[in-house]
Amino acid sequence: MANSHKNPAVTVDIVVFTISDEDLKVLLIERKSSPFENKWAIPGGFVDYNEDILTAAKRELEEETGVQDIYLKQLHAFGEPGRDPRGRVISIAHFALVNSVNIKIKAQSDAKDVKWFNMSDLPDLAFDHNLILDCALETLRKKLENTPIASELLPEQFTISQLHKLYEIILGINIDVGRFKCEILRMDFIEKTGPSTYSFKKDIKFSSRFY
Numbered sequence: 001m002a003n004s005h006k007n008p009a010v011t012v013d014i015v016v017f018t019i020s021d022e023d024l025k026v027l028l029i030e031r032k033s034s035p036f037e038n039k040w041a042i043p044g045g046f047v048d049y050n051e052d053i054l055t056a057a058k059r060e061l062e063e064e065t066g067v068q069d070i071y072l073k074q075l076h077a078f079g080e081p082g083r084d085p086r087g088r089v090i091s092i093a094h095f096a097l098v099n100s101v102n103i104k105i106k107a108q109s110d111a112k113d114v115k116w117f118n119m120s121d122l123p124d125l126a127f128d129h130n131l132i133l134d135c136a137l138e139t140l141r142k143k144l145e146n147t148p149i150a151s152e153l154l155p156e157q158f159t160i161s162q163l164h165k166l167y168e169i170i171l172g173i174n175i176d177v178g179r180f181k182c183e184i185l186r187m188d189f190i191e192k193t194g195p196s197t198y199s200f201k202k203d204i205k206f207s208s209r210f211y
Helices: 053-065 129-146 149-153 160-171 177-187 202-210
Strands: 009-020 023-030 044-046 073-078 089-097 113-118 190-192 198-200
Touching (some): 023 160, 044 053, 129 149, 149 160
Parallel strands (some): 009 089
Antiparallel strands (some): 009 023, 023 113, 190 198
16 A cells, blocks of 8 residues: 655754843844745754754754854744645744853854844744744743743853843743742752852753753
8 A cells, every 4th residue: 555645844943042131032034035035034944854853953053043052952843734835844943042142143054134133022924933932932931930941041150130130031020029039049949159149059050951
């Protein structure tokens, strides 16, 4: 009996978050070819036949933005029929948290432009990338409340005020600072390093790679 199943194409999309100028931002590329030429999109592209998913995600991110050597976490699969006008395409989305001062972005051969966008002022994105971005933001907010992923966005030593501000920016709400401090200390993620400074516990910071 002949195989009646058609093979869909597989792509990767990479959502990269940072905080800059007290805003949560995401890295987007301007597409240089069809479909959606000149529209903004999440970095990504097709997985090569003999390539694993994570390698493809890292390669596509570098080829479009110049960003290398950041930790990527698999987010979710998006496979709605019709999501890509080129045919049946399933995307494996990833996300990352970075300190933007540690990376340099530059549009490479696969992108017309690349820049950071405020999450509060996003353009209409290509494909279903607005949906992917919504999923990534929801995941980020959930992880922020029960894991120490904030360590990815802060210097080695920080103040409670800095950590508090980060939580407010990502969650998009006002948080009482006294209550916040009590809750953070109860979670046992951080330790005091000076009169007003803290750091994430070394073992906890390492385990945050599990997010």
